Amino acid sequence: MVLPSVTRSPVASGEIVFIVVFTPAKRQLASYFMKLSQLIGQRLKEAPRDAQTISHIFLIRGGYCRPVSTGLFSLLPLGTRITAKIAAIIREEMDRIGGQEIKMPVVLPAELWQESGRYDKVGAELLRFKDRNEKPMLLGMTHEEAVVQIARTEITSYKQLPAMLYQVQTKYRDEARPRAGLIRVREFTMKDAYSFHTSQESLEEHYEQEHEAYTRIFKRIGLKNCISILSDSGMIGGAVSHEFMAIADCGEDTIFVSPDGSYKANREIATSKLTYVKEEPKQLQEVHTPNCKTIDELATFLGIDHSQTCKAVFYKGQDGTLVFTCIRGDLEINEAKLKKIIKSPELEFANDAMIEDAGAVPGFASLLNIKPSDKIKIVIDHSAAQSSNLVVGANKLDYHCLNFNYARDVGDDAKANIVVDDIATVREGDPCPVTGEPLKMLKGIEVGNIFQLGTKYSEPMGCKYLDADGKSKTMIMGCYGIGVARSMAAVVEQCHDDYGPIWPITIAPYHVHIVGLNHNQPQVQEACQKLYDDLMADGIEVIYDDRGEKAGFAFADADLIGVPFRITISSKTLANNQVEFKRRDQGKDFTVVALESIKDYVKQAIAADLKTLNEC
RNA sequence: CGGGGCGUGGCUCAGUCUGGCUAGAGCGCUGCGUUCGGGACGCAGAGGCCGGAGGUUCAAAUCCUCUCGCCCCGACCA
Incomplete structure (x- = not known):
C-alpha cells in the first residue's frame, strides 16, 4: 500500500519549498491501486x-x-x-x-x-x-x-x-x-x-x-x-x-467585518459604535396601550419607530435567578455577551410567574418601580441607558410610559444594582467600532x-x-x-465548479489524471501506460482512467475527482504524436502537447502550482 | 429538546390519498453485440420479505397504533 510521506527540500537562502508526495513504496502494487478501474468509491450521477x-x-x-x-x-x-x-x-x-x-x-x-x-x-x-x-x-x-x-x-x-x-x-x-x-x-x-x-x-x-x-x-x-x-x-x-x-x-x-478589514469579529462578540438619540428629557407620561404586548404592536399603535421604544427581556440564569435585561426596541439581545456578563453558561427565557414575582408585568415591563433584590440581576444595554425619551412599559396592564430616561427615571439605589453594558447583537450596516464604516456580514x-x-x-x-x-x-x-x-x-x-471539486495541487488526491480514449487500441494503452509509469517513476501521483469508457463518461468522472491536471490520450491525437493537456480550473479548454514533451510539461505545471501555494 | 420533511434493489424516484394481478422505472452492476471526444444503444441477467413491531381485513408497500432511522430549520456547540 502507498503511504503518505513528506519530503522537504534543503533550505536554501531562507527559502523553503515543501512538497507533499505519496511515495510509491512498491511500484507494482502502487500502479495497481492508481488505476481508475480499481479505485474503490463509485462516482454518482445523482x-x-x-x-x-x-x-x-x-x-x-x-x-x-x-x-x-x-x-x-x-x-x-x-x-x-x-x-x-x-x-x-x-x-x-x-x-x-x-x-x-x-x-x-x-x-x-x-x-x-x-x-x-x-x-x-x-x-x-x-x-x-x-x-x-x-x-x-x-x-x-x-x-x-x-x-x-x-x-x-x-x-x-x-x-x-x-x-x-x-x-x-x-x-x-x-x-x-x-x-x-x-x-x-x-x-x-x-x-x-x-x-x-x-x-x-x-x-x-x-x-x-x-x-x-x-x-x-x-x-x-x-x-x-x-x-x-x-x-x-x-x-x-x-x-x-x-x-x-x-x-x-x-x-x-456569522462574522462582521469592516470594509477595510481592520475589524473582524464573530457575531457572538461583535460590537458596533451605535449613536443614540439625545434630546431634552420630556415629562414621563402614562399612555393607554391596549393589547400592545410586543414592540411591533406598540410601535404600530403609537405610530413611532421601533428605535424609540425600549424592550425588556427576561431570562432565567443558571442558578435560577431572574435576569432582567433592557435594550432599545429595534435591537436584539446577544445572549453570548449576556452570559459572559452574568457569568452563567446557561440561559433560558423566564416564565411569566418569575417576571411577576419581580414586580414587573409581562408585556408591559420596564425598570419603572422595580425594587432591587438579590434574586434579580439587571443588565441594561447602552442603547437603553443612553437614549432619550423612550417608550417603556408602565408595569401596569395595557399601559406604557412615554419619555423614559434612564439617568433621570431610575433611582440611585436601584442603579447600584444595575449593570450597564453592551448586550446588543450587531446588525449588518451598523457602524464599525474601529472605523465607523458600515459593518459587512459574512458566513x-x-x-x-x-x-x-x-x-x-x-x-x-x-x-x-x-x-x-x-x-x-x-x-x-x-x-x-x-x-x-x-x-x-x-x-x-x-474551490469547485458545476461539475465537481477543483482541488489545489497541494491536497489533490493525485497530481495528474490520465484519460485513455479509444482505449481498446493497443497504441493508446501503451502510450497511457508508458506516461503513467514515467510520471510515477518521478514521484508524480497519477490516476489513470484505464476503463475504456466513452469520452463524456470519463471526463465527467475526472471532473468529480477534481485532479488539477488532465492528460487525454486518444488514437486521434496519437496519430500526430500528441496528447491533450487540460487544467481542471480552466473549463473545457485544453492544450495540445507533443507526446515526447508532455512529461516535462506537466511536471513544470505541477511545480508552478506547488510553488504558488507553498510560498508564504 | 421544539418545529417540519422523508424511509420502496447500490443511487434517484413512481406506486400509498381511493387496500386487490407476479412490486415498477431510470441510473449503476454482470454477460454478449453494436457504438466511441462531454454521462450512447440493443438483447439477456443479478439484485427488493416496500425501515421495524403489532393490529384491522378474505386480502396491506397502501388503513390504524407504537417504535426505529435519516435529512432540514431552530435551541445547543471546549
Whole structure:
C-alpha cells in the first residue's frame, strides 16, 4: 500500500519549498491501486437526497466519503488521501514552530476529567460510558486533561519550557445536530496542539507563531478566503482567542467585518459604535396601550419607530435567578455577551410567574418601580441607558410610559444594582467600532481556532514546574485546533465548479489524471501506460482512467475527482504524436502537447502550482 | 429538546390519498453485440420479505397504533 510521506527540500537562502508526495513504496502494487478501474468509491450521477450543501454533494458524488450514521462518515480512498495531505501540511507547519507530535487515547477515564472539573460542567455532548469493570469512561472531545497529565509528569523544569505538543487524533462530540456532511459531524479528526509556558509573554509570543502557522496552513491547503477573527473566549475572563473562518455561504458562524478589514469579529462578540438619540428629557407620561404586548404592536399603535421604544427581556440564569435585561426596541439581545456578563453558561427565557414575582408585568415591563433584590440581576444595554425619551412599559396592564430616561427615571439605589453594558447583537450596516464604516456580514466555516488558555487546566490539575528561583510554579497554556476533514469540505465550498471539486495541487488526491480514449487500441494503452509509469517513476501521483469508457463518461468522472491536471490520450491525437493537456480550473479548454514533451510539461505545471501555494 | 420533511434493489424516484394481478422505472452492476471526444444503444441477467413491531381485513408497500432511522430549520456547540 502507498503511504503518505513528506519530503522537504534543503533550505536554501531562507527559502523553503515543501512538497507533499505519496511515495510509491512498491511500484507494482502502487500502479495497481492508481488505476481508475480499481479505485474503490463509485462516482454518482445523482446526489443522494440527504446532501444539501455543495461540499456534501460533491464529496458523496465523487466517492470521497460515505455516511455511516448521523454525523458519522467513512472516508474512502480519495477522501483519505486528501485528508492525509492536509494533515501532512499541518504537521510540517507544527514542526516548523517547534511542535512535537504525540498521540493520546480517544477513550479517557472520567476521573481525569473530574480533576479539571470539566466532567460535570460539560453537557450531553460528552459521551460517557462504563467499561466492563463499571469504571466511568468518556470519549475525548478535546485533550487538555490528557496533555496536562503528560506535561505535569514529563515537564519538570523551566529549562524544558516553552514546549508545544500536538496530535492528529479522533475526537468525538455527541453533537445535538450534525449537519452539512463533513462540516459538522460527531466523530472527526482534529489536529490539536497545546503549548506550555512560564509567562504570559511567552504564551503570547507562541500564540503569534501559531497564528502565522495557521495562516500558512490554510493558504497552503488552498483556501482562497480564510480570515482570522476575534472570537468568544467563553467563560474565561481576559483570555484571547481567534477563529480561522473559511468564508462560505453554508458556514454556521456569522462574522462582521469592516470594509477595510481592520475589524473582524464573530457575531457572538461583535460590537458596533451605535449613536443614540439625545434630546431634552420630556415629562414621563402614562399612555393607554391596549393589547400592545410586543414592540411591533406598540410601535404600530403609537405610530413611532421601533428605535424609540425600549424592550425588556427576561431570562432565567443558571442558578435560577431572574435576569432582567433592557435594550432599545429595534435591537436584539446577544445572549453570548449576556452570559459572559452574568457569568452563567446557561440561559433560558423566564416564565411569566418569575417576571411577576419581580414586580414587573409581562408585556408591559420596564425598570419603572422595580425594587432591587438579590434574586434579580439587571443588565441594561447602552442603547437603553443612553437614549432619550423612550417608550417603556408602565408595569401596569395595557399601559406604557412615554419619555423614559434612564439617568433621570431610575433611582440611585436601584442603579447600584444595575449593570450597564453592551448586550446588543450587531446588525449588518451598523457602524464599525474601529472605523465607523458600515459593518459587512459574512458566513464562515470555523476551520481552526487558537486560544490562550492561561491556567484553566494547569491550575486545578497541578501542572507545575520548578522555576529558576527554585519555586514551584503553574504552567501557562495555550491550545490550538484544526478540523482536518472539515478543512477538506471548506476547500470544496471555495474551490469547485458545476461539475465537481477543483482541488489545489497541494491536497489533490493525485497530481495528474490520465484519460485513455479509444482505449481498446493497443497504441493508446501503451502510450497511457508508458506516461503513467514515467510520471510515477518521478514521484508524480497519477490516476489513470484505464476503463475504456466513452469520452463524456470519463471526463465527467475526472471532473468529480477534481485532479488539477488532465492528460487525454486518444488514437486521434496519437496519430500526430500528441496528447491533450487540460487544467481542471480552466473549463473545457485544453492544450495540445507533443507526446515526447508532455512529461516535462506537466511536471513544470505541477511545480508552478506547488510553488504558488507553498510560498508564504 | 421544539418545529417540519422523508424511509420502496447500490443511487434517484413512481406506486400509498381511493387496500386487490407476479412490486415498477431510470441510473449503476454482470454477460454478449453494436457504438466511441462531454454521462450512447440493443438483447439477456443479478439484485427488493416496500425501515421495524403489532393490529384491522378474505386480502396491506397502501388503513390504524407504537417504535426505529435519516435529512432540514431552530435551541445547543471546549
